[in-house]
Amino acid sequence: MIEEDIRAKVVAAALTVTENTAIAPSQYELLLLNKYVRGVLSIEEVIALLAEYELQKGQSVAFGSNNTQALDAPPEIGLDLL
Secondary structure (H helix, E strand, O other), X not given: OHHHHHHHHHHHHHXXXXXXXXXXXXXXXXHHHHHHHOOOOOHHHHHHHHHHHHHHHHHHHHOOOXXXXXXXXXXXXXXXXX
C-alpha cells in the first residue's frame, strides 16, 4: 500500500502542474494513470500504451481521417490490460 500511496502522490503532483494547460491529460491518459496508481499497470506498460495511442493518432491525421472522435478513443492494442 505504501507504493500505491507514493504513486498517487507523484501522479497528483503531475496533474496539478499540468492542470488547465495544453499538456493536461486526456480521458484515456487519466484512465492509464489511474490504473498505474492502483498497480494494475506498470509505468512501462503505461508508456507503451501511450506510444501506441500517439502512433494511432498520427496515422489518423496522416490519412486524413475526419473522425475526430477516434482520436479520443483508446487504441485497440492493450485493451486486454484495461
